[in-house]
Amino acid sequence: MSEPELESWHGSYSTSHQELIHAIGMIALQFNYMEHILRTLFLTWFDDEKTGAIVFSKANNEVRIATFNSFVENKISFEPLAGALNHFTKTFSQAYNNRNIVMHSIVTLVKLESGNETTFHLKLQKPKKDTPHKFNEYFVDRDRLRKIADDILMVGNYGRDLVRIIFRCQIETAGWAWPLKPEFHPWILERLPEQFESLKVLEPLSPQTPNMPTPPQTGPAE
DSSP, X not given: XXXXXXXXXXXXXXXXXXXXXXXXXXXXXXXHHHHHHHHHHHHHHHOOHHHHHHHHHHOOHHHHHHHHHHHHHHHOOOHHHHHHHHHHHHHXXXXXXXXXXXXXXXXXXXXXXXXXXXXXXXXXXXXXXXXXXXXXXXXXXXXXXXXXXXXXXXXXXXXXXXXXXXXXXXXXXXXXXXXXXXXXXXXXXXXXXXXXXXXXOOOOOOBOOTTSOOOSEEEEOO
């Protein structure tokens, strides 16, 4: 792409609010990572490539999580590990929901003025599932968008650590197979509580309330 073409492209998608756009981009990138971890966990723990190929090529994430939870219930007898995997899928679903609100909404830039302070938010309008001709509305600022991205990364890293458990078991036992050998139970029990303490439950985006002042200026995100 030549320099004039690049400048023209930038001009078509220019924005004076790069931090908002950057945060949305990081939500998209970190979600791809978290989704990859879900697939890796499934194939690593359950060693079922045939089912994995179907689930991860044909199904959406809601079906993937339901399938994953079913495998945990039927194949994982060690309760601390089952609890950790269920914790991952629960927080994955919360992060997935927040990501969907951001990525599947109509976005409008909102300028809010209070005294001498001016802030910019995004108004997100997402169709309701049961009444698609109506919308849920959300207001988010830069920090809220960054928090969503950070939470998605945290969930992905938590799943990554669960993947590492199986690799460590394989290395130290030279041929590990399910179920977990008893000598590795203390290793898992010792580390899981740390993960539960560090992983915070995601809060849903706050919907617009009657008490929120009407923004004085709105317009397409630019």
